[in-house]
Amino acid sequence: xxxxxxxxxxxxxxxxxxxETVDLPANVTHVGALVAWLAARDARGEIAxxxxxxxxxxxxxxxxxxDAPLAGxxxxxxxxxxxxx
Amino acid sequence: MIRVAVQPxxxxxxxxxxxxxxxxxxxxxxxxxxxxxxxxxxxxxxxxHPVMTAAGLADLxxxxxxxWQLSALTLIHRVGAMxxxxxxxxxxxxxxxxxxxxxACEFLIDRLKTDVxxxxxxxxxxxxxxxxxxxxxxxxxxxxxxx
Numbered sequence: 001x002x003x004x005x006x007x008x009x010x011x012x013x014x015x016x017x018x019x020e021t022v023d024l025p026a027n028v029t030h031v032g033a034l035v036a037w038l039a040a041r042d043a044r045g046e047i048a049x050x051x052x053x054x055x056x057x058x059x060x061x062x063x064x065x066x067d068a069p070l071a072g073x074x075x076x077x078x079x080x081x082x083x084x085x
Numbered sequence: 086m087i088r089v090a091v092q093p094x095x096x097x098x099x100x101x102x103x104x105x106x107x108x109x110x111x112x113x114x115x116x117x118x119x120x121x122x123x124x125x126x127x128x129x130x131x132x133x134h135p136v137m138t139a140a141g142l143a144d145l146x147x148x149x150x151x152x153w154q155l156s157a158l159t160l161i162h163r164v165g166a167m168x169x170x171x172x173x174x175x176x177x178x179x180x181x182x183x184x185x186x187x188x189a190c191e192f193l194i195d196r197l198k199t200d201v202x203x204x205x206x207x208x209x210x211x212x213x214x215x216x217x218x219x220x221x222x223x224x225x226x227x228x229x230x231x232x
Contacts, residue, residue, distance in 0.1 A: 008132055008202070061137055061140065077137070079202065079204070081219040082203055082204060083205045083216075083217040083218070085173070085223075
């Protein structure tokens with residue numbers, strides 16, 4: 001499955017790119033598995049996703065938990081907890 | 086009137102107040118968040134999502150308008166680079182009654198801090214750069230509004 005991923009804040013800085021398109025292995029079926037897959041893929045991912053409990057996600061514009069399924073998703077955003085205001 | 090904006094430009098508070106003054110509302114409450122200049126901070130940068138940040142602010146504005154009797158609501162957040170003293174966020178709520186305006190204003194800023202896609206990055210005089218960590222006290226304040 002082809003998936004767009006967008007990164008924000010320090011996740012983007014550690015990944016070195018703002019977004020990318022990936023071909024997902026069939027066994028990556030939910031957001032948490034995507035985070036684990038990115039962490040195992042290369043050194044950048046290992047640094048960016050070393051603490052998965054600090055990662056938040058949105059699927060196609062909706063905030064989602066790490067247990068959310070990826071089926072039907074076009075774009076996943078991965079980012080740290082928000083700090084606006 | 087519900088007015089929501091995400092903008093790199095400085096917030097013109099006087100102009101925003103004028104929009105509420107013109108409505109003849111009985112009571113207005115406001116919150117202004119500014120860049121603190123402590124600890125040799127030279128720049129605060131606000132990262133945001135091109136779509137979801139504005140959508141998140143709009144969701145909060147509509148939630149406030151559903152919950153309280155408001156005649157006008159303004160919610161503006163700056164993004165990009167800012168200097169100490171500059172306004173980051175402006176909340177203005179108007180209502181026939183002060184209690185509604187005050188409660189809605191507090192709700193908006195409390196929930197904005199935990200629900201809307203915005204991230205602060207600080208740069209200091211010595212060149213150090215750090216992303217701001219979320220605070221547990223912000224989470225506690227936001228949670229009280231779910232009751």
